Amino acid sequence: MPMNRKKFYITTALPYVNSAPHIGFALEIVQTDVIARYHRMLKEDVFFLTGTDENSLKNVQTAQKEGIKVKELVDRNAKRFYALKDCLNLSFDDFIRTTEERHIKGAQKLWLACEKDIYKKRYKGLYCVGCEAFYKESELQNGLCPEHKTKPEIVEEENYFFRLSKYQRQLKHIIETEQVKIIPQVRKNETLSFIDSGLEDFSISRSVKRAQGWGIPVPGDSSQIQYVWFDALSNYINALGYAENKDNFRRYWPADVHCIGKGILRFHTVYWLAILLSAGLSLPKTIFVHGYITVNGQKMSKSLGNVVDPFKLVEKYGADAVRYFLLREIPPVEDGDYTPEKFKVRYNADLAGGLGNLVARVIKMAEKINPKFRIQSTLDKSQNPKVKEIISKVQQKYKQALKEFRFNEALISIWELISFCDKYIERQRPWEFLSQVQSSKLKAQKLEEVLFNLLISIKEVALMLQPFLPETSERILKQIEGDFRRSRKSKPLFPRI
Secondary structure, eight states: OOTTSOEEEEEEOOOBOSSOOOHHHHHHHHHHHHHHHHHHHTTOEEEEEEEEBOOOHHHHHHHHHHTSOHHHHHHHHHHHHHTHHHHTTOOOSEEEETTSHHHHHHHHHHHHHTGGGEEEEEEEEEEETTTTEEEOGGGSBTTBOTTTOOOOEEEEEEEEEEOGGGGHHHHHHHHHTTSSEEESHHHHHHHHHHHHTOOOOEEOEEEHHHHTTOSOEETTEEEEEEOHHHHHHTHHHHTTTGGGTOHHHHHHOSOSEEEEEGGGHHIIIIIHHHHHHHHTOOOOSEEEEEOOEEETTEEOOTTTTOOOOHHHHHHHHOHHHHHHHHHHHSOTTSOEEEOHHHHHHHIIIIIIIIIIHHHHHHHHHHHHHOTTOOOOGGGGGGSOHHHHHHHHHHHHHHHHHHHTTOHHHHHHHHHHHHHHHHHHHHHHOGGGTGGGTTTOHHHHHHHHHHHHHHHHHHHHHHHHHTTTOHHHHHHHHHHHTSOHHHHHTSOOSSOOO
16 A cells, blocks of 8 residues: 555544444444545545443443353454444444453553553542543532433542643643644533633542453552553554554554544543643544434433334345435434434435435436447536536535535535436426437437436436445446446335335
8 A cells, every 4th residue: 555645544432332232323433434435535545443442340230230251241242343344334444342452452551651640549439330430529410420310329449540630731722722623613612611620630540349350450550450441542542553563553643533422522532632642642633523312302221212223224224224314314413313204204305215216217218218328538528517517516515514524414415416417307308309319310419418417417426425325326336337228127226115
């Protein structure tokens, strides 16, 4: 691979493996996949990382409830998260598990790199196992964790602490001047507000007893286990070979984009940056923060029985249909709602009735006019100026939207071109001339011109869809560049539901 290509390193957060994947993480990994695929389209040297966070106390507790070993639990659920690759047609380059040797070595190396900012003391605080985090009493809502709505437990023990307070002014300057860009602005403001409230040193270890022996040992102290967030965050450098200073680490770090959910904002925009500063490592360039998916307006919860399984959804409707709903219906940086009814409406209107119907109409027309017709770049000079202008405007809007992670707006721009094609067909009314093609050379030329402009437009639609609906994009390109008689007999892109 040529070394002069611009590198682009993008990551998801690592989900906990105390349960199987749900549609909330599917949103994050599909968003990340779109960004990675788009940068590959730009011919950049892309490295896309995901994986699983396996060292949390909640994994220990879940395994105990199921009556199995912790390793059995994390192995089983890690496989389910990896299986999202085929399920959702993902293009990640590496999948790191925090129980791997490369991660353990890297996490311990990072600890030693931060040693000047680490000290030991006795501590008592309010701890939420769900968040794997301590909370100040002022941060609780009616005495409950703001994220999980559960009562934190009081924990008292001797731990190692990281001097976060030391980096308060430096972190504020970094965020304010956008040396690390946080998207959207509301999350940047939230981070600055948290910093301004006063950063306190935070605990970065747990006793072996409380961690029940599960996790990464603290270097030089067998009585302590690394705090799950200190260990987990280091995955971003460990997957690249930080422990041995491998070529990939020197080549791809720092991350160009960390894609995360809003619930873990402070860990990435404050704790992670401070740890990197302490270790003398470069900072990530952008942190993109998405919202949550609700179901019928409610947060997904096992107790409510409303957790949506992405595997079942894909099995029923196909990967591209699920990808489309997540990217078009769910706002990129806000909460969005899923219901089966919303899914079906969006599917039938946009995929079956919009994209699928247009491609089927044009293929049918092409088969009747000239089954051997081919798109040739040399015919570009015959392209209708209005069509050319519309395509150019759509491409500009599409590129700008993707640059700003506005996935829904990028898709809206593509559907503007689809809508234009539908109106173009209605204006040109090619079906009125189909019966006269054999007897009139002029009519045949006119129809071929209409067909050419439609096929060029559909090709552009397919190319822009590559990061979003990769399988559909490939099918469209094969149909419009192949034998139209065979294409017309192929299955519909999106049968109505």
